[in-house]
Amino acid sequence: RRLLKGMAKVSRGCAEFLSPAERLQPKLIKSLKKAIEPAVSDITIDWYVPDSMEALLSPTELPALYPGDRLVSYCVLYSIARFRDR
Known part of the structure; x- marks a missing residue:
């Protein structure tokens, strides 16, 4: 498998x-x-977040999508302000 x-x-x-x-x-x-059926591939998701934030995406690589498929993607936001100060 x-x-x-x-x-x-x-x-x-x-x-x-x-x-x-x-x-x-x-x-x-x-x-x-x-x-x-043709697949939709090379999909990108742009997350517009403030400069003090970073986005952790899941999944990191998006699969090809076929008619009837669903894509569920998550974004975890975290602050990077304290790392920039150092």
Whole structure:
């Protein structure tokens, strides 16, 4: 699984895994739809924060998005004013 997830990440694709109780057809249809639809890639999010603040982003690398996908990104803000004074 780790290898396939890594290959999907590097190739800007996605990996699907099947549990023993799942049917192949829904996952196969989902994968085929993604294969024929264009993906949105090279996504950037610009956070405009005051000069005294720094933003820690998660995830650090944004994946390619396909129709119907969602992207959830977080930003933790922290003050860097005390570091600049030194």
